[in-house]
Amino acid sequence: MKIRVFLAVSACKLTIKILRRIGRGGTAIPGKIALKICPELLSFLAKDVKCVIVTGTNGKTTTSRIIEEIYLRNDASYFANRSGANLINGITSIFIENSTLTGKPRKENAIIECDEAASKEVCRLINPSVVLVTNVFRDQLDRYGEVSGTLQNILIGLKNSPKATICLNADCSLTASIAGQVPNKLIFYGIDVPIYKDPIDEVSDAPYCIKCKHEYEYTYRTFGHLGGFYCPDCGYKRPETEVSVTDILSADLSSTKVRARVFGDDELITINLPGGYNIYNAVGALAVSEAVGFSRRSAIEAIASFSCGFGRMEEFDLGGHSARIILVKNPAGCNQVINYLTGLSEKTVFVCCLNDNSADGKDVSWIWDVNFEKLTDMLDLIPEIYVSGIRAADMALRLKYAGIDEKKLNIFDDYDELIKAMTDQPLPVIIMPTYTAMMELRAKMSSAFGGKDFWE
Ligand SMILES: [Zn+2]
Known part of the structure; x- marks a missing residue:
């Protein structure tokens, strides 16, 4: 075993070095090579690391980054995976990067964002201390099939996490149903009140x-299928929560102030992120912090000072006016961006970039489930909509059917033209790309306006 570990770890470290040298940040290949040499490598590397695993359809990255901020604030020794490296190969790579050649960990803790389908195997190998399940929404149709399949994968992972405290979103009827099926200690979190006055x-x-x-x-509902659900027939209902938002005090385009009840104590929390879905991400991170045992003060401070990156509401300066990027991957996420736009107080250009590569979902028909019709009520604040990406024509068609005047739509065939148009006009810009569109656009914007490569 030891020789195998050594071989696998060295091969992986060498591959990472070579890839970096040739300017590629890809994180899956080195892990793949290592797992070929030693298939159980991840369980060996993780056995002395205290791991938090974050899984679920929406909010994994932002929630993981907030949790990371809490670890930073506590000077805890940790590592975390980033970006698209949330499958078993990428996760193995990051463990190898943070271990010695003999497979000893260099850090005590890890915060691992994990794809829902991969979680069933990753949880078994890592045996985490804490698992957070954010929610289960329908994702790209052609990847995992129905939501019940996603839920099943997560459940198998949790059944293979015997020592974990499990944090569950109580407002998601799918996620909450896990409760009766595992013997673990549970922490439920949620939002006790509606978020939007006029939700779509x-x-x-x-x-x-x-x-x-x-x-x-x-x-009440917060958004999508989330909220105070109950079944009038069998009595299944939203469970009691340990960590809950009890009142939304104020919300603007950059932050949200809420009142919360955390294990019986009232707390005021400022979430340094806009958008209703980020309230869930913040209280989910707070639930994890309680499970790990950090001081509540440190977690609340981290949530108040957290600033986002990597496509989740990342901000670029276009020279006097800003561009914010909000990644979307499914109808629920898209509807949240539109809810967010209803809070606009100044004129803004809205940009939609739709790709259909496999990481985006090959089938783009989901855009017909998004309530773009709502945009027609906001057209005095959104004078123009830019459309780009491989499936720009489908996107433009969808917007036309939603009732957007063709004169307001500008289609850009490539991102250089799009960036030039965004820069040349004076208004702030909000960009809503799918995954591969974001990767491409972000790379171009980083080199034009500054910003780090995502793996740094
Ligand atoms: Zn029922």
Whole structure:
């Protein structure tokens, strides 16, 4: 075993070095090579590392970064995976990077963002101390099939995490259903009140009771299928929460102030991120912090000072006016961006970039489930919409059907033209790209306006 570990670790470290030297930050290949040499390598490398695993459909990256901020504030020794490296190969690479040649860990803790499908195997190998499940939404149709399949994968992972405290989003009827199926210690978190005054009607990804198939009713909804759900037939309902937002005090385009109840104590929390979905990300991170045992003060301070990167509301200066990037990967995420736009107080250019590479989802029909119609109420604040990406024509068609005047739509065939147009006009810009569109656009914007490569 020891020789195998040594061989696998050295091969991986060498590959990382070579890839970096030739200017590639790819993180999957080195791990893949290592796992070929030693298939159980990850469990060997993780056995002395205290791991937090963050999984679920939406919010993994932002939540992981907030958790990271909490570790930083506590001077805890940790490492974390970033960006797209959330499958088993990428996760193995990051463990190797943070271990010696004989496979001893260099850091005590790890914060691992993990793809839902990969979580079933990753949890088994890592045996985490804490697992957070953010939510389960319908993702790109052609990748994992239905939400029940996603939930099943997560559940298998949790059943293979015997020592973990599990933090679950109580407002997600799918996620909350995990409760009765594992013996672990649980911490439920959620939001007790509606977030938006006038939320957009959305297609629910989970309209029927997971236990008896009867239609759910709600005492309130936050967005999508999240909220105070209950089944009038079998009585399954949103569980009691340990960490909960009880009131939204104020919300603007850069932050949200909330009142929260955390294990019985009232707390005021400023979330240094806009958007209703980030309230979930913040209280999810707070639940993890409670599970790990950090001081509550340090977690609340981290949430108040956290600033985002890597596509989740990342900001660029275009020379006097700003561009914010908000990554989207499914209808629920897209509807959240549109909810966010309803809070605009100044004129803004909205940019949609739609790609259909495999990481985006090959089937782009999901854009028809997004409530773009809502944009027609905001056109005095959104004088122009720019459209780009491989499937720009489909996107433009969708917007036309939503009732957007063709004269307001500008289609750009390539990102250089798009960036030039965004820079030449004076208004702030909000860009909503799919994953590979974001990677490409972000690289060009970083070299034009400054910014770090994502693996740094
Ligand atoms: Zn039921």
